[in-house]
Amino acid sequence: MDFTFTSEQDAWRQEVRDYIRAELDPRIIAGEEAYRQHYKLAMGFRKKLGAKKWIGIGWPKEYGGLGASPMMQCIFHEEMIYHHAPLDSQAYQLGPAMIKHGSEYLKRKFIAATAAQEIVWCQGFSEPNAGSDLASLQTRAVEDGDDYVINGSKIWTSMAHKADYIHILVRTDPNAPKHKGISYFVADMKQPGITIVPLIDMSNEHHFNQVFFENVRVPKTNLIGEKNMGWYVATTTLDNERSGIRDVARCRRLYDDIVGAMRQLKGVSGVRRDAGALHKLADMRVQIAVSRNLSYRVAWMQDNKQQPNKEASAAKIFATELEQRMCRVGMEITGLYGLLLNGDRRAPVAGILPYQMIVSIPATIAAGSSEVNRNIIATRGLGLPR
Template sequence: MDLRLSARHAAFRDHVLAVLDSNRDKAPTSEHRGLKHPRRLAWQRLLIENGIAARTVPEAYGGFGAPPDILEARIIAEAFASTGLPRPLANQGISMLVPTLLELGTEEQKQTLVRPTLHGEMVWCQGYSEPGSGSDLASLATRAHIDGDDYVINGQKIWTSTAREADMIFCLVRTEADAPKHKGISYLLFSMATPGIEIRPLVDMTGAANFNEVFFTDVRVPRRQIMGAPGEGWAVANATLKHERGMLGDPSATKARFMRLVALMRRETVDGMALMHNPLLRDRLLALQARVFAMQANGLRVTTRQLRNEPAGMPELVVKLQGCELNHEIARLAIDALGELGLLYGDHPQLRDAGEWQQMYMYDLGLIIGGGTAQIQKNIISERGLGLPREPRASGG
């Protein structure tokens, strides 16, 4: 066991911190609204040019072109957690679609789609879940039939984040109605400006519409805008979801959140006493700190296993379940520590930390449910991790 960085990785960490530090004044803030605010795009470009974002994507497709290095990725994540500067864009297009495109896309798709996506100029949304197909995604019913050179799509998607801002959608549709449920799905890429698409914002418990419903009525998409072969969309979708699970449960982000809670509890007073000096709240804080340490150490173990090309095992399987739960628990303690002030929502002089705890407490419940519910995670842990019998599959396996 040796937790020191090699000279090369230490130099890389210093490089990342130096770039971030010297460009601190260029970082976008909450004032720079909109996914394509010039300041946000410039920040992303700066990060890519310095090898801090899109680091392993080949230069030919608009990335930095470094060889994959798990430890470098970890160093970058920790640098953003420690400096508090805005992270590189990590939307569904960049984090999920681009790796899938690089793995399974045609040369033309890679040439035209990867660069603008990485630079934040082309925003994507994901058309997976449907009202009748949540955890059982493969039962999806949005269908596409062939008419000349086009697919013609009819149906509905739900839980589509950034649908209103998106230029493009990567979308699962049923192209072979008679095939077994996992076999008849295709993976299409098309513009959100295509006629026949209607978007309805879906207001959630935070009061904002973080998600949408998307309706398709006779939407025509050229047949060549498919990733993978017709009927093989399920395998492509699984390649994408593999990347989504990696997005949720970053332990360095959890530690940064925990440290903000520590700061809050040292700063905020009730009856003239810092919340940190309330023994009950402090005990809960320390119980969470133990879990933060545990997930950080688990993250080190996951990284080491990846470095050694060992197959994913229990340490990887528990990250989404435990990481999302822990994030939510940290926000919950912050709300309890704030007491009545934790009820404030919206502009008010007594609002603390710009209301981020209220926001996270609600939004993070969505993350526990989304990306594979906690219950689906427990199925996965018990089946793949512990070898218990699989859930029955209704049809088509």
């Protein structure tokens, strides 16, 4: 792997950085919590990105994308998250799977609209009894004329209450081996038969939902890929969820903010500057460098038409667990002041730390838990028996 960026990549990073600094409303700069409070502002910003074709950076131009490389997309994501800008994570997960496996009808109907942010998605994979063992999912879809009829429920569906469409895995052949009886559909979230029940998470936010489907009709044309082959389409979606670049960007921003507070001549309330604190930060600096390189490697492999798998798992584990370590170090260095929330003028690092600490916990569960990703490294990476 080449560890240096090309001049084109450096210029792209600078262009993205300049754009965010000029265009992002300061009310959404204060972290994810504020982003959720200012959802309309965030959507306005995402629409502007769509107009610049920056939502579908890596997608073909004929579908509203920019046709750029995976490394350019990686740099974009890193800069967006570092600057607390709102990303449409679902677009980046579903888009490549639909482009690779979807019919021309689906691509024409959905990809350009997603790139322009006219459509917002949620993901319907997990079920109450199918999380890590996703292939055990039980939501059923049965053929009926030109449609399939869906019954069942999905859980932990992030932002379903804001979504226009869901991309959903359902069982279409209950008699086949579990990986071979699953199909992948897109369904309109605003149709009869769909009930969305909020689940409030540990950050006290409405992010998750349980979504119930009762005789929900989906046209056959909404099938992505072939019937009963949805598992293999979904692996493309899942591969795009894991790279760690967003987690390490959040981590690096916290690190930079804490170092900035320590550097101030008069110091910031409660921020330690003793030798123990310096050593901890130095250690974090090394780990952040490692984590960035693991994530860049995933993008570099994609640039070179290789399929990252165990590499993506390693980058995801390292970055998400590092974010938790960085938050703990941040708390130790800022002490009781670190507990103060955004809006309190005594709060160090803009009061982001308590919220970031809480949301760093589910990051090691989302998109495949650390244990599941370690299983992937052990079996596919090291060739160990299952």
